[in-house]
Amino acid sequence: MNNEFDAIVIGSGMSGGWAAKELCEKGLKVLVLERGRELSVEKDYSDMLSPWELPNLDRIAEDELKTHYPMQSKSVGYALHETTKQFWVKEDEQPYETPQDAPFEWVRGYHSGGKSLMWSRQSYRFGPQDFESNKKDGHGVDWPIRYDDLAPWYDHVERFAGISGDRDGIASLPDGVFQPAFELTLPEKAFAERVNKTFPSRRVIAARVAHLTAPTQEQMDLGRGPCQVRNHCHRGCSYGAYFSSVSATLPAARRTGNMTLVSYAIVQAIDYDPATKRASGVRVMDANTRETKTYSARLIFLNASTVASTLIMLNSRSQAFPGGLANSSGQLGRNLMDHFGGAGASGDMPEFDAYYYAGRRPGGIYVANYANITEHDKPFLRGYGFQGSSGRRGWTGNRPGLGADFKQANRTPGSWNIGISAFGDMLPNYRNHIRLHETKTDKWGMPVAVIDCRLGDNELKLMQAASKDAFDMLTAAGCVNIHSTEDRGVTMESLTSPGNKIHEMGTARMGRDPRTSVLNGWCQSHDVPNLFITDGSCMASSAVQNPSLTYMALTARAANHAAQLLKDGVL
Amino acid sequence: MDTRRQVLQGLIFSLGGAAALSAFDKAQANPALAAEPHGPGFYTPDERALVTFLADAIVPRTDTPGAVDAGVPAAMDHLHQTWASAKTQAGHRAQLAAIKAQLVRSGGLKLEALSELDAAAFSQNTHWEYRAVKSLIATVYYLSEPGATQELQYEPVPGRWIASAPIGEIGRTWAL
Numbered sequence: 155m156n157n158e159f160d161a162i163v164i165g166s167g168m169s170g171g172w173a174a175k176e177l178c179e180k181g182l183k184v185l186v187l188e189r190g191r192e193l194s195v196e197k198d199y200s201d202m203l204s205p206w207e208l209p210n211l212d213r214i215a216e217d218e219l220k221t222h223y224p225m226q227s228k229s230v231g232y233a234l235h236e237t238t239k240q241f242w243v244k245e246d247e248q249p250y251e252t253p254q255d256a257p258f259e260w261v262r263g264y265h266s267g268g269k270s271l272m273w274s275r276q277s278y279r280f281g282p283q284d285f286e287s288n289k290k291d292g293h294g295v296d297w298p299i300r301y302d303d304l305a306p307w308y309d310h311v312e313r314f315a316g317i318s319g320d321r322d323g324i325a326s327l328p329d330g331v332f333q334p335a336f337e338l339t340l341p342e343k344a345f346a347e348r349v350n351k352t353f354p355s356r357r358v359i360a361a362r363v364a365h366l367t368a369p370t371q372e373q374m375d376l377g378r379g380p381c382q383v384r385n386h387c388h389r390g391c392s393y394g395a396y397f398s399s400v401s402a403t404l405p406a407a408r409r410t411g412n413m414t415l416v417s418y419a420i421v422q423a424i425d426y427d428p429a430t431k432r433a434s435g436v437r438v439m440d441a442n443t444r445e446t447k448t449y450s451a452r453l454i455f456l457n458a459s460t461v462a463s464t465l466i467m468l469n470s471r472s473q474a475f476p477g478g479l480a481n482s483s484g485q486l487g488r489n490l491m492d493h494f495g496g497a498g499a500s501g502d503m504p505e506f507d508a509y510y511y512a513g514r515r516p517g518g519i520y521v522a523n524y525a526n527i528t529e530h531d532k533p534f535l536r537g538y539g540f541q542g543s544s545g546r547r548g549w550t551g552n553r554p555g556l557g558a559d560f561k562q563a564n565r566t567p568g569s570w571n572i573g574i575s576a577f578g579d580m581l582p583n584y585r586n587h588i589r590l591h592e593t594k595t596d597k598w599g600m601p602v603a604v605i606d607c608r609l610g611d612n613e614l615k616l617m618q619a620a621s622k623d624a625f626d627m628l629t630a631a632g633c634v635n636i637h638s639t640e641d642r643g644v645t646m647e648s649l650t651s652p653g654n655k656i657h658e659m660g661t662a663r664m665g666r667d668p669r670t671s672v673l674n675g676w677c678q679s680h681d682v683p684n685l686f687i688t689d690g691s692c693m694a695s696s697a698v699q700n701p702s703l704t705y706m707a708l709t710a711r712a713a714n715h716a717a718q719l720l721k722d723g724v725l
Numbered sequence: 726m727d728t729r730r731q732v733l734q735g736l737i738f739s740l741g742g743a744a745a746l747s748a749f750d751k752a753q754a755n756p757a758l759a760a761e762p763h764g765p766g767f768y769t770p771d772e773r774a775l776v777t778f779l780a781d782a783i784v785p786r787t788d789t790p791g792a793v794d795a796g797v798p799a800a801m802d803h804l805h806q807t808w809a810s811a812k813t814q815a816g817h818r819a820q821l822a823a824i825k826a827q828l829v830r831s832g833g834l835k836l837e838a839l840s841e842l843d844a845a846a847f848s849q850n851t852h853w854e855y856r857a858v859k860s861l862i863a864t865v866y867y868l869s870e871p872g873a874t875q876e877l878q879y880e881p882v883p884g885r886w887i888a889s890a891p892i893g894e895i896g897r898t899w900a901l
Contacts, residue, residue: 205868216810337888383883510895513883551863554847
């Protein structure tokens with residue numbers, strides 16, 4: 155294989171797939187380096203199995219779970235099963251460290267498509283206020299871009315990825331290019347109306363999810379079909395109905411004839427040439443053979459996921475950059491953020507028990523953030539959104555009765571139940587960081603990550619308010635048998651650990667000033683102009699929205715800008 | 726199975742998800758995924774007899790197959806042999822022993838004794854070992870093919886979302 159390419163994309167997940175697609179479509183010869191294997195729909199997806207075909211109720215053997223997935227069995231237990239375990243990294247084989255009293259749940263997927271295979275597909279734009287929050291309250295650095303800079307790129311990625319949603323007309327949660335939303339259930343509609351009546355500034359909307367409900371010709375040409383409403387998404391989707399790199403961006407890149415994807419290619423460092431002041435090569439070790447190799451290209455996109463990209467940069471030390479590549483600001487590895495939870499409520503709405511549903515909808519409802527947007531009486535900075543859903547309880551063995559009576563009782567579903575849980579905005583904070591372990595290395599000789607990330611007082615106050623709000627909204631909606639985090643109260647200890655929401659970000663932040671940020675407004679390194687980082691590490695703040703859609707838009711925008719710079723001879 | 730396969734293939738072709746087909750073939754071609762448990766079991770003959778008694782009494786054959794028809798005792802045996810840790814295995818044996826002791830005190834493996842135990846377990850919020858085993862029997866039954874498709878209902882490929890309709894139009898509880 156020729157080792158010369160126009161561009162190298164490190165990582166094939168949510169953002170790497172987009173970088174590959176956009177650059178290939180601009181005519182660049184692109185090498186995609188993926189540290190894991192290439193997934194196969196035929197071999198790796200188990201979405202066609204019925205419940206009775208799943209071995210042992212799809213449970214991973216307990217000893218195996220304890221050995222390989224002790225943290226993930228808790229944090230992603232909803233998606234970690236016997237038929238999906240191939241998508242999740244074995245923790246004992248890929249170690250990292252945290253302080254004893256500050257766990258960080260680092261969830262990884264090392265295969266083509268990365269975590270885009272396992273994501274929960276919630277897709278929301280950041281709003282204008284989210285690009286201004288750092289400037290307004292002085293935490294972190296000001297975003298070098300504003301909503302209007304990104305809006306056309308949100309359009310661009312939504313049109314291709316396929317996002318189902320309603321046009322809700324909420325200024326702080328802008329509408330996009332939507333395919334039809336999944337309709338709300340009657341209890342959800344009542345919940346939305348009643349919450350809005352009691353709290354006029356609060357809006358409950360249909361979750362916006364990356365599922366095709368009215369696929370375009372472009373989507374069907376890639377072999378994608380409409381969502382079949384099975385909700386087996388975490389087993390992979392053979393219909394390609396939800397967006398992933400595997401269903402969408404990598405096939406689009408591949409059909410240009412410009413993409414070369416190399417699997418088992420673990421990037422260890424990026425070389426820097428002080429003469430040209432450019433990144434000159436990417437050093438790779440084959441995961442199986444341990445053979446090392448250096449690839450070179452005029453342009454490098456780093457999309458290995460926040461922690462991994464940061465490790466690669468920190469491990470790329472040279473005389474010019476002794477603290478890690480492109481780190482003249484000293485901010486590389488700093489300002490680690492994740493969304494966090496620990497507040498929510500659920501309750502019954504038996505008044506709708508004459509109604510039932512059919513199909514297994516892959517989304518639910520969303521409560522747009524209102525804290526410090528339309529409600530300004532808050533004793534904390536920033537805010538929170540809520541995800542939720544409703545359903546009727548199904549069969550249960552936890553009921554009295556035997557024989558025909560027991561069977562008969564289970565033929566009627568239980569009452570409607572509705573619940574919401576909060577996702578909070580975490581302030582950027584220099585102390586929260588990732589660094590290389592001084593002595594420990596992984597089995598490929600790469601220093602392991604040390605992740606030190608703690609939530610602070612603002613996060614606690616914020617989640618305490620979210621907990622109260624969740625209870626109040628359930629009450630306003632007329633729910634009964636309400637269970638909420640108010641029952642026990644929200645404390646520092648009851649907040650979810652950083653990493654748990656799998657939205658880690660911020661360790662190579664964008665900013666206007668090279669002295670205080672790693673990347674400029676194009677996700678381009680201030681120090682090394684042919685290096686772009688467009689995964690979560692580029693984020694200057696977290697907002698409350700699930701961030702994947704923003705990573706996609708930032709990546710597409712950066713890739714088109716980079717391709718233009720190449721064309722213009724600037725790079 | 727052929728009917729379901731044909732229906733699925735028809736759907737897949739009409740919807741354009743070509744990749745789905747080969748995945749479905751693969752699922753069908755792998756007998757291990759749906760195989761009956763075999764080999765030496767986890768349960769002793771006494772335990773197996775107790776589990777069979779419980780499964781049959783809790784979920785008997787009526788107008789639809791019961792838990793024994795659905796292979797629930799065998800599936801529970803396989804589960805504990807291949808999934809459970811030593812701790813869970815020991816815990817499960819202890820649950821069965823406690824249930825057995827309770828039944829023996831009330832007259833043995835008889836429906837009357839079990840009715841008494843069941844009533845006590847739910848009215849007094851006790852006998853959690855029985856409630857745990859009852860829940861497991863229900864889980865394995867309702868996710869079995871007869872439990873999911875004959876006793877309750879299950880759609881492998883719903884293909885549409887009906888957010889709310891009169892329950893009479895939807896029918897029984899969804900197995901999933």
